[in-house]
Amino acid sequence: MATPLISLNNGMKMPAFGLGTWQAATGEVGEVVKQAIEAGYRMFDCAWLYSNEKEIGEGLREKINDGSVKREDLFVVTKLWNTFHRENEVVAACKESLKNFGLDYVDCYLIHWPCSQRLTGELNPTLPFANAVDDEYDFTKTWKGMEECVRLGLAKSIGLSNFNSQQVKRIMEKCTIKPVVNQIEVTPFLNQRKLIKFCNDLGIKIMAYSPLASPTRGWLKPGDLVLSFNDPKLLAIGNKYGKTGAQVVLRYVYQQSTIPIPKSSNAQRLKQNIDIFDFELTDEELRTIDQFNCGVRVCSAEDMINNSEYPFNFKE
Numbered sequence: 001m002a003t004p005l006i007s008l009n010n011g012m013k014m015p016a017f018g019l020g021t022w023q024a025a026t027g028e029v030g031e032v033v034k035q036a037i038e039a040g041y042r043m044f045d046c047a048w049l050y051s052n053e054k055e056i057g058e059g060l061r062e063k064i065n066d067g068s069v070k071r072e073d074l075f076v077v078t079k080l081w082n083t084f085h086r087e088n089e090v091v092a093a094c095k096e097s098l099k100n101f102g103l104d105y106v107d108c109y110l111i112h113w114p115c116s117q118r119l120t121g122e123l124n125p126t127l128p129f130a131n132a133v134d135d136e137y138d139f140t141k142t143w144k145g146m147e148e149c150v151r152l153g154l155a156k157s158i159g160l161s162n163f164n165s166q167q168v169k170r171i172m173e174k175c176t177i178k179p180v181v182n183q184i185e186v187t188p189f190l191n192q193r194k195l196i197k198f199c200n201d202l203g204i205k206i207m208a209y210s211p212l213a214s215p216t217r218g219w220l221k222p223g224d225l226v227l228s229f230n231d232p233k234l235l236a237i238g239n240k241y242g243k244t245g246a247q248v249v250l251r252y253v254y255q256q257s258t259i260p261i262p263k264s265s266n267a268q269r270l271k272q273n274i275d276i277f278d279f280e281l282t283d284e285e286l287r288t289i290d291q292f293n294c295g296v297r298v299c300s301a302e303d304m305i306n307n308s309e310y311p312f313n314f315k316e
């Protein structure tokens, strides 16, 4: 079944589901991207930080060149890292991502975090906050650089990631070009109902990251909450529709009016994850899954807790 498309506030359309690529290993991610296209994925969530744009681009271009898909049917998202927030650094950062992909434009370019940082040593993509210090730089100026990317045709649209409602409001007050999305964590543990409504009321769609609650995140410690896809409540709902616990979770996240972007590098799970558009959870089933909501974040980026723009000190 085809992935539904949703309309953005600039008139563009975007697939309502996509593939996450953080921790999608080089050496295999190119194949994964090709398998994903065959399985029906048309939207790819990437980031300069993930250090795999080059191989993702190779996979995408191979499928364009062999006629499997047209460039205009793909929706490629990537993100500006924290250490390139200065207004005059943004265009160069976007161009670097485009060079990595081997593409002329991205469909959407996001500010990865509202927090600006400066490197004190070499960037370690798996520990990105290790050699970095806070840099008090106003993200509304960064946004001017993002707008320039649109004017230059490097990005068809621009958006935010990890912005809280007050930060979204500050962008809206200063922007000439509106953000089309805010990419935030949405899971059964953190259903984000208030922030989703706040953004949707402003015409900003929500991309839901770590929708499966990121079971293999590197910073997982013994005792941390892990979402079990074999939870009896999820299995009971899944049995009714012939779906797995993971599919029930993804459908729940989708029915929060969001665009889920689960990551998988496994051919079977790739197919399973996108196969959620032929059933609908009832209000009662949604309320059952609401019981998991406990405010726990899987991606709290606490290394940035002292940054003046750390988004999660403010509740919404």
Ligand SMILES: NC(=O)C1=CN([C@@H]2O[C@H](COP(=O)(O)OP(=O)(O)OC[C@H]3O[C@@H](n4cnc5c(N)ncnc54)[C@H](OP(=O)(O)O)[C@@H]3O)[C@@H](O)[C@H]2O)C=CC1
Residues within 6 Å of the ligand: 019, 020, 021, 022, 023, 045, 046, 112, 161, 162, 183, 184, 208, 209, 210, 211, 212, 213, 214, 215, 216, 217, 229, 246, 247, 261, 262, 263, 264, 265, 266, 269, 270, 272, 273, 299
């Ligand atoms: N803007 C931001 O700050 C952030 C953005 N993101 C984006 O969101 C994407 C998704 O989030 P992520 O943190 O990767 O976590 P997810 O919640 O998508 O979980 C991914 C993990 O779950 C496993 N998995 C996938 N499908 C299934 C399934 N059906 N059953 C069981 N296990 C499954 C994957 O393993 P396997 O590959 O073996 O299937 C992988 O280990 C990222 O890849 C990235 O693109 C993520 C974090 C922060």
Ligand SMILES: O=C1CO[C@H](CO)[C@@H](O)[C@@H]1O
Residues within 6 Å of the ligand: 022, 047, 112, 125, 126, 127, 128, 299, 301
């Ligand atoms: O996208 C992301 C994936 O993981 C990073 C941590 O290493 C996060 O900070 C980031 O937002």
